[in-house]
Amino acid sequence: xxxxxxxxxxxxxxxxxxxxxxxxxxxxxxxxxxxxxxxxxxxxxxxxxxxxxxxxxxxxxxxxxxxxxxxxxxxxxxxxxxxxxxxxxxxxxxxxxxxxxxxxxxxxxxxxxxxxxxxxxxxxxxxxxxxxxxxxxxxxxxxxxxxxxxxxxxxxxxxxxxxxxxxxxxxxxxxxxxxxxxxxxxxxxxxxx
Amino acid sequence: xxxxxxxxxxxxxxxxxxxxxxxxxxxxxxxxxxxxxxxxxxxxxxxxxxxxxxxxxxxxxxxxxxxxxxxxxxxxxxxxxxxxxxxxxxxxxxxxxxxxxxxxxxxxxxxxxxxxxxxxxxxxxxxxxxxxxxxxxxxxxxxxxxxxxxxxxxxxxxxxxxxxxxxxxxxxxxxxxxxxxxxxxxxxxxxxx
Numbered sequence: 001x002x003x004x005x006x007x008x009x010x011x012x013x014x015x016x017x018x019x020x021x022x023x024x025x026x027x028x029x030x031x032x033x034x035x036x037x038x039x040x041x042x043x044x045x046x047x048x049x050x051x052x053x054x055x056x057x058x059x060x061x062x063x064x065x066x067x068x069x070x071x072x073x074x075x076x077x078x079x080x081x082x083x084x085x086x087x088x089x090x091x092x093x094x095x096x097x098x099x100x101x102x103x104x105x106x107x108x109x110x111x112x113x114x115x116x117x118x119x120x121x122x123x124x125x126x127x128x129x130x131x132x133x134x135x136x137x138x139x140x141x142x143x144x145x146x147x148x149x150x151x152x153x154x155x156x157x158x159x160x161x162x163x164x165x166x167x168x169x170x171x172x173x174x175x176x177x178x179x180x181x182x183x184x185x186x187x188x189x190x191x192x193x
Numbered sequence: 194x195x196x197x198x199x200x201x202x203x204x205x206x207x208x209x210x211x212x213x214x215x216x217x218x219x220x221x222x223x224x225x226x227x228x229x230x231x232x233x234x235x236x237x238x239x240x241x242x243x244x245x246x247x248x249x250x251x252x253x254x255x256x257x258x259x260x261x262x263x264x265x266x267x268x269x270x271x272x273x274x275x276x277x278x279x280x281x282x283x284x285x286x287x288x289x290x291x292x293x294x295x296x297x298x299x300x301x302x303x304x305x306x307x308x309x310x311x312x313x314x315x316x317x318x319x320x321x322x323x324x325x326x327x328x329x330x331x332x333x334x335x336x337x338x339x340x341x342x343x344x345x346x347x348x349x350x351x352x353x354x355x356x357x358x359x360x361x362x363x364x365x366x367x368x369x370x371x372x373x374x375x376x377x378x379x380x381x382x383x384x385x386x
Contacts, residue, residue, distance in 0.1 A: 022215040025231075031238040031289045037310075038214075040229040042222060044301060096224045108237060110314060117230075118307050 006030050010072040011086040014061055014130075019090050019099040028084035028106040037113035039121045041101040043094045047134040057091045057100060060129040064089070067128040071120055075105070078119065079112040087120065089130060100132070199223050203265040204279040207254055207323075212283050212292040221277035221299040230306035232314045234294040236287045240327040250284045250293060252323040257282070260321040264313055268298070271312065272305040280313065282323055293325070 011027045021040060028036055043055045072085045086104040094100045103120045107113040124130075204220045214233060221229055236248045265278045279297040287293045296313045300306040317323075 020215070021218045021231075022213070025214045025233065029235060029290050034235055034237040036231075036233040036235060038218075038229075038231040038233070039303065039307065040218065040231070041303070042227055042229060042299075044227040045224040097222050106235075110232065110234070114232065114307075114311050114314075121303060121307075 003032050006032055006083070008076065008082065009084050010069065011084070011088070012065055012068045012072070013088045014059055014064060014091055015088070016090065016092040019088050019102050021099070021102060024086045024088050024102040024104050027086045028104045030083045030106050033083050033106040033108050033113075035108070035110040035113040036104060036106045037110070037117040038105075039101075039103045039117050040099045041121070042099055043096050045096050050134075051137055052096070052134045053137050054093050054095045054135050055100060056093050056133045056135060057089070058131050058133070059089070059091055061091075063129050068124065071123050071127070074123070075116045075119060079107065079116050081109070081112050082107045082116050085116070085120070087124070091130075093135075196225050199225055199276070201269065201275065202277050203262065204277070204281075205258055205261045205265070206280075207252055207257060207282045207284055209283065209285040212281050212295050214292070214295060217279045217281050217295040217297050220279045221297045223276045223299050226276050226299040226301050226306075228301070228303040228306045229297060229299045230303070230310040231298075232294075232296045232310050233292045234314070235292055236289050238289050243327075244330055245289070245327045246330050247286050247288045247328050248293060249286050249326045249328060250282070250323055251326070252282070252284055252321075254284075256322050261317065264316050264320075267316070268309045268312060272300065272309050274302070274305050275300045275309050278309070278313070280317070284323075286328075 011024075021038070025036055025038055043052070045052055068087050071087070075082055075085060083106045084104075086102070088103075089101045090099065101121070101124070103117055103124070105113045105116040105120065107116070204217075214231070218229055218231055236245070238245055261280050264280070268275055268278060276299045277297075279295070281295045283291075283293050294314070294317070296310055296317070298306040298309040298313065300309070
């Protein structure tokens, strides 16, 4: 194979099915590269000191894909030797220990792929409109309603204050419950913590 | 599960069978962690401008394992929140695009696992007695012998001048051909490039 046949590619996918580390890492492997670096964001069982039973992700898909493409372009400017980039994000419910996001980058030498993966996940968390919502163990409606009434934080807070699993910026749709499914789900008292 | 039941573990293996990214990443997943970072060193098809058909790895196994354990201890001192660490290295022939090394680290938040993986691979390359040998496409014995006789670089050079795939420091056994298989393999004229 001539290197011109193995042109740099970006693989971007948002999907509700379980993510496979093997599948995503295989996408970026190249005979011209000696390094593949990956970051996997997984659901952990606690959030700000509270037990979590799963996370739930929502995205403004087309804008998220556009933002991820922009991240890929930035990576190629910063690290021109990077070969392939894969960014896979799961939407919907993600159980404890399963992957919500997998980022993989290949390059001939290791420094570029390691630095690029770090840049990708940091930038994705800062700029891509994907939101996560921790789910606490179920409590009674009365108890959760009491919590809501007692002045706990607003809906948007638990969606936006993550620090270990990617999420995006506050998108206007979160402020406006006109996006189908977003407002009603978010306003359920069990979302407050 | 109580966190005291998920005690930090180090998984270290040197083996001749093909490495699996899924298997190694699964080892470090923890319900208490939101991040898994990985580095995969793969065989690329060129080395210092010359075509390579595969790489071949040799290790002084017990010393390599001891050195890798030391790296794990260092990681836990530098990043105390790191949960599990896996360092798998393949020995023998590693074909183009296949993994020679996989390092995986989990932590509650992403920065620690990303930094720890970078530290692990850099330190492994600098201090662990695992050597790699690029294999060029076969040439005739006469041609390669002529190359050897013409004063090409010594045996140790191609083993030690890698920069994208892990290798260890110069071990005394390389200087002394008493280690079974090391001297004779290395001294074959085809090793010179």
